[in-house]
Amino acid sequence: MNGARVEFRGLRRRFGSTVALDGLDLTVEPGELIALLGPSGCGKTTALRCLAGFEQPDEGEVLVDGADITRVPANRRDAGMVFQSYSLFPNLNARDNVGFGMRVRKVPAARRHARAQELLELVGLPSVGDRYPHQLSGGQQQRVALARALALEPRVLLLDEPLSALDAKVRVTLREEIRRLQLSLGITTIFVTHDQEEALSMADRVAVLRDGRLEQVADPATLYDRPATPFVAEFVGAMNHLPGLVSGDGVTVLGQTLPVEGRAPGTARADVLVRPEAVLVTPVDASGAEGDGIVMVSSFRGSTARLRVRLSDGTEVLADVPGHDSARFAPGTAVRVGLVDRPVLVSARSETGAAAAVPEPDVV
Amino acid sequence: MASLTPQVTTQVTPGTVPGAAPAPAPSRPGRPRRPRVWRGVVLALAAVYFLVPLIASFVFTVKVPNQGFSLDAYGQIFSAEGFGGSLLLSLGLGVATIVLVLLLTLPAAVAVRLGAPRLRPVLEVVCTLPLVVPPITFVAGISTVLRWGPDYLASTPFYQTMIAVQNPDFPVVLVLAYVVLALPFAYRSLDAGLGAIDVRTLSEAARNLGASWPHVLLRVIIPNMRSAMASASFLTLALVLGEFTIARLLSFQTFPNWIYRISGSQAQVSVAVSVFSLLITWLLLLALSSAGARQRSGS
Amino acid sequence: MRDSRTRSKSRWAAVPLLVFVVIVFGVPMLVLLGGTFTKEGTLSTANLTESLQGAYLTALLGSVKISALVAVLGGVLGTFLAQAVVTSRSRTLREAVLTASGVLANFGGVPLAFAWIATLGNAGVVTTTLGLGGHGWSLYNFWGLTLVYLYFSIPLQVLTVVPALDGLRPQWREAAQNNGASTWQFWRYVGIPVLTPALLGGVVLLFGGAFSAYATAQAMVGSTVPLVTLKIADALTGNVLIGHENVALALSLDMIVVAGLVMAVYLPLQRRSARWLR
Numbered sequence: 001m002n003g004a005r006v007e008f009r010g011l012r013r014r015f016g017s018t019v020a021l022d023g024l025d026l027t028v029e030p031g032e033l034i035a036l037l038g039p040s041g042c043g044k045t046t047a048l049r050c051l052a053g054f055e056q057p058d059e060g061e062v063l064v065d066g067a068d069i070t071r072v073p074a075n076r077r078d079a080g081m082v083f084q085s086y087s088l089f090p091n092l093n094a095r096d097n098v099g100f101g102m103r104v105r106k107v108p109a110a111r112r113h114a115r116a117q118e119l120l121e122l123v124g125l126p127s128v129g130d131r132y133p134h135q136l137s138g139g140q141q142q143r144v145a146l147a148r149a150l151a152l153e154p155r156v157l158l159l160d161e162p163l164s165a166l167d168a169k170v171r172v173t174l175r176e177e178i179r180r181l182q183l184s185l186g187i188t189t190i191f192v193t194h195d196q197e198e199a200l201s202m203a204d205r206v207a208v209l210r211d212g213r214l215e216q217v218a219d220p221a222t223l224y225d226r227p228a229t230p231f232v233a234e235f236v237g238a239m240n241h242l243p244g245l246v247s248g249d250g251v252t253v254l255g256q257t258l259p260v261e262g263r264a265p266g267t268a269r270a271d272v273l274v275r276p277e278a279v280l281v282t283p284v285d286a287s288g289a290e291g292d293g294i295v296m297v298s299s300f301r302g303s304t305a306r307l308r309v310r311l312s313d314g315t316e317v318l319a320d321v322p323g324h325d326s327a328r329f330a331p332g333t334a335v336r337v338g339l340v341d342r343p344v345l346v347s348a349r350s351e352t353g354a355a356a357a358v359p360e361p362d363v364v
Numbered sequence: 365m366a367s368l369t370p371q372v373t374t375q376v377t378p379g380t381v382p383g384a385a386p387a388p389a390p391s392r393p394g395r396p397r398r399p400r401v402w403r404g405v406v407l408a409l410a411a412v413y414f415l416v417p418l419i420a421s422f423v424f425t426v427k428v429p430n431q432g433f434s435l436d437a438y439g440q441i442f443s444a445e446g447f448g449g450s451l452l453l454s455l456g457l458g459v460a461t462i463v464l465v466l467l468l469t470l471p472a473a474v475a476v477r478l479g480a481p482r483l484r485p486v487l488e489v490v491c492t493l494p495l496v497v498p499p500i501t502f503v504a505g506i507s508t509v510l511r512w513g514p515d516y517l518a519s520t521p522f523y524q525t526m527i528a529v530q531n532p533d534f535p536v537v538l539v540l541a542y543v544v545l546a547l548p549f550a551y552r553s554l555d556a557g558l559g560a561i562d563v564r565t566l567s568e569a570a571r572n573l574g575a576s577w578p579h580v581l582l583r584v585i586i587p588n589m590r591s592a593m594a595s596a597s598f599l600t601l602a603l604v605l606g607e608f609t610i611a612r613l614l615s616f617q618t619f620p621n622w623i624y625r626i627s628g629s630q631a632q633v634s635v636a637v638s639v640f641s642l643l644i645t646w647l648l649l650l651a652l653s654s655a656g657a658r659q660r661s662g663s
Numbered sequence: 664m665r666d667s668r669t670r671s672k673s674r675w676a677a678v679p680l681l682v683f684v685v686i687v688f689g690v691p692m693l694v695l696l697g698g699t700f701t702k703e704g705t706l707s708t709a710n711l712t713e714s715l716q717g718a719y720l721t722a723l724l725g726s727v728k729i730s731a732l733v734a735v736l737g738g739v740l741g742t743f744l745a746q747a748v749v750t751s752r753s754r755t756l757r758e759a760v761l762t763a764s765g766v767l768a769n770f771g772g773v774p775l776a777f778a779w780i781a782t783l784g785n786a787g788v789v790t791t792t793l794g795l796g797g798h799g800w801s802l803y804n805f806w807g808l809t810l811v812y813l814y815f816s817i818p819l820q821v822l823t824v825v826p827a828l829d830g831l832r833p834q835w836r837e838a839a840q841n842n843g844a845s846t847w848q849f850w851r852y853v854g855i856p857v858l859t860p861a862l863l864g865g866v867v868l869l870f871g872g873a874f875s876a877y878a879t880a881q882a883m884v885g886s887t888v889p890l891v892t893l894k895i896a897d898a899l900t901g902n903v904l905i906g907h908e909n910v911a912l913a914l915s916l917d918m919i920v921v922a923g924l925v926m927a928v929y930l931p932l933q934r935r936s937a938r939w940l941r
Contacts, residue, residue: 403750417814420782420783420788421777424782424787425781468679474673474676475673475676478673479673487680492926492930494688495871495926496926499877500892501695502691505691505695508694544684547680608772612878613899613900623773624773631780634777635777637774638777638778
């Protein structure tokens with residue numbers, strides 16, 4: 001099966017007073033896996049459901065390979081979908097679930113069963129054909145649902161947060177497997193998630209949605225390193241907000257003057273957005289001079305350790321240090337704090353406020 | 365219709381209590397709206413069928429030939445001979461049944477949850493039997509025992525017991541029979557209540573803090589079970605207040621039996637009592653469902 | 664160590680309940696069984712034979728007939744009403760219907776009979792208002808009793824079926840559509856099979872309710888409609904030939920067997936439904 005090109009054009013959809021989609025424009029290239037990422041209520045699921053045919057947009061259209069399918073009934077669209085959870089038919093065993101679409105199309109039983117078996121093997125479950133959904137684990141259920149979605153060889157695969165109900169470990173293995181399968185089949189895939197780690201690790205491109213609009217669409221590395229807007233910067237990865245002063249030649253923060261990435265806000269006082277790995281900390285020797293701050297918390301994560309450092313003016317900063325170095329940064333250690341000399345993103349002070357200065361340390 | 369009551373009451377809690385049902389499907393206003401004519405027709409027919417008898421009963425009780433409207437029939441309920449006595453008897457039986465059924469089922473339900481899961485199937489069977497066996501067959505057995513018992517036991521102390529349980533002022537035999545009928549509901553609602561509070565963790569925590577087993581039961585489990593116990597009690601009370609078959613066939617003057625007896629002489633009063641008892645059921649069930657709602661919001 | 668002590672101890676907590684049931688429930692049932700197979704002091708199946716002949720058989724069949732009719736009619740009508748409530752978007756309507764069903768499903772016994780007598784009896788409000796008496800209307804027959812039994816049976820079916828209808832996940836319908844199924848195909852391959860245990864379970868409950876109903880029938884039709892519960896009550900209150908007292912016990916045994924068979928159908932269904940609609 002070969003991937004199709006999917007286009008959303010000016011999609012608008014409102015539910016009562018809430019606007020779910022506010023003019024969404026997005027093109028998905030053939031064979032691409034694109035992740036729709038955003039907080040709940042950003043419209044990512046609505047966009048997917050418009051493509052599947054479960055939702056009708058108020059305005060705009062959905063095109064698959066150039067053909068407008070906006071008014072095609074859901075049961076005649078060529079898009080396989082995997083739902084969040086519990087979507088397997090409880091009265092049918094795994095084989096009949098996978099073969100459901102073929103049964104509806106009156107494919108003879110023998111061919112149907114053979115094909116269902118092939119698909120179950122494809123998703124790594126060759127021997128569960130006779131089991132009923134309640135006899136399968138959550139991860140197995142989602143694999144069977146994936147096999148069912150692929151059974152009719154759709155041109156587009158839709159995944160609606162299919163991993164969100166699973167254990168962390170299963171989640172990671174299954175997402176790798178979905179990606180492997182998607183690459184080998186070359187099927188255009190749209191993956192809805194609110195988990196940025198999932199989006200960054202699986203997708204060719206990530207589309208960040210906010211309030212029904214596209215905020216940025218880019219490959220994971222670009223999204224992380226050069227977020228187009230403070231919202232994206234905030235949503236993807238952990239971010240420090242440090243008070244800075246904007247001047248003609250850059251922004252001054254923690255005593256360093258750095259170039260500004262993109263456009264600087266009009267105000268002099270601004271928030272400087274810095275990733276924890278761009279914060280440099282060095283322990284102050286017992287004999288040495290005063291430090292800039294003190295390590296409050298250190299959480300070890302294997303290859304790195306994330307420190308929460310309180311500066312003398314009360315500001316808290318997150319900083320990553322190599323994991324093997326973490327012993328030097330026990331809580332209470334006085335440290336000197338600096339920034340990697342690199343262009344930084346700056347946002348107007350008012351937008352986030354001081355309260356949001358420090359994101360939770362367990363955000364990646 | 366006592367036979368019916370038990371099977372019915374189990375169904376009450378899931379349906380009546382707001383929030384008990386799984387979350388409703390997300391509304392999908394995007395789907396084209398087909399005119400749902402059939403729904404309107406079904407609802408209208410149901411409204412007629414269910415409301416007309418209620419309205420007609422009320423009209424029947426307040427319509428006096430050649431006089432028009434009068435609430436006399438309701439006034440006469442309270443002055444009718446035997447009303448107070450039979451209502452008090454039924455309430456007394458109800459209270460005794462509640463106490464006994466809770467004393468028997470609570471320890472058993474806790475035991476099954478805590479240490480003896482293998483007893484669960486046994487209790488499930490025990491609590492299904494009264495549903496399978498229609499009350500009239502149960503009373504057939506009881507009356508045979510009461511009839512034969514004295515002949516065989518005349519020379520033993522059991523003879524006096526047999527006589528005592530049939531004291532018409534307070535027929536203990538009815539309490540015993542009603543406990544059997546109430547077991548399924550009491551056990552199920554207590555078991556559900558225990559399931560909601562995770563007795564195992566609670567009691568292990570209490571034991572860890574040095575509490576004795578009786579202390580755990582009295583101070584930890586029971587206070588957390590208040591609404592489940594309330595719902596078991598309400599269901600039992602509703603059952604006892606409505607039970608007719610056993611009381612009539614053993615000839616005890618309980619409230620339902622009294623309603624039946626006066627119907628021959630005073631048609632209007634008996635219908636008035638029927639309306640009245642429907643109101644009581646309604647209130648009991650409202651109390652029950654709000655107790656259930658409180659339990660849920662509490663947990 | 665502590666665990667096993669707890670275990671053996673906690674088993675004792677269930678003993679009073681079990682002893683109570685064995686005595687209060689078991690003894691009458693044993694006596695019933697013994698009495699059924701005893702005639703004039705000797706072992707005999709004569710009572711059972713007699714209970715399956717003539718007027719007794721008619722009554723037993725009459726009970727089965729009305730219960731089956733009520734179960735099927737109530738099952739179908741109740742399911743339609745439940746579907747109307749579940750698909751309605753009005754939360755108020757839903758709550759109102761469910762609360763009313765909870766009350767009406769418990770509205771049985773003598774008061775129910777009187778409410779209907781006041782409505783459609785010979786002097787009932789609707790009968791006199793519409794002049795039904797002149798058209799040969801009577802509530803006191805098989806069909807009248809069916810009408811009255813439905814009054815608690817339909818709400819009971821609503822209460823049984825609503826959770827099952829709620830349990831039909833929207834994902835199933837969408838997944839079916841996504842696989843190319845039409846609405847009808849969804850119901851045929853998924854919806855109806857998933858609902859069947861709950862629907863049949865409800866029908867069984869209605870059967871049991873109508874089958875064991877005694878008070879309403881006694882207060883309404885006396886003995887004009889042959890029902891097994893009325894026959895048992897008659898026999899128990901001495902309205903029977905000398906030497907035939909044990910026929911009441913035999914009839915009771917017949918009833919238990921019928922009810923037991925019906926329950927044997929119900930319990931496995933219930934289990935399957937619970938598993939599917941978790």
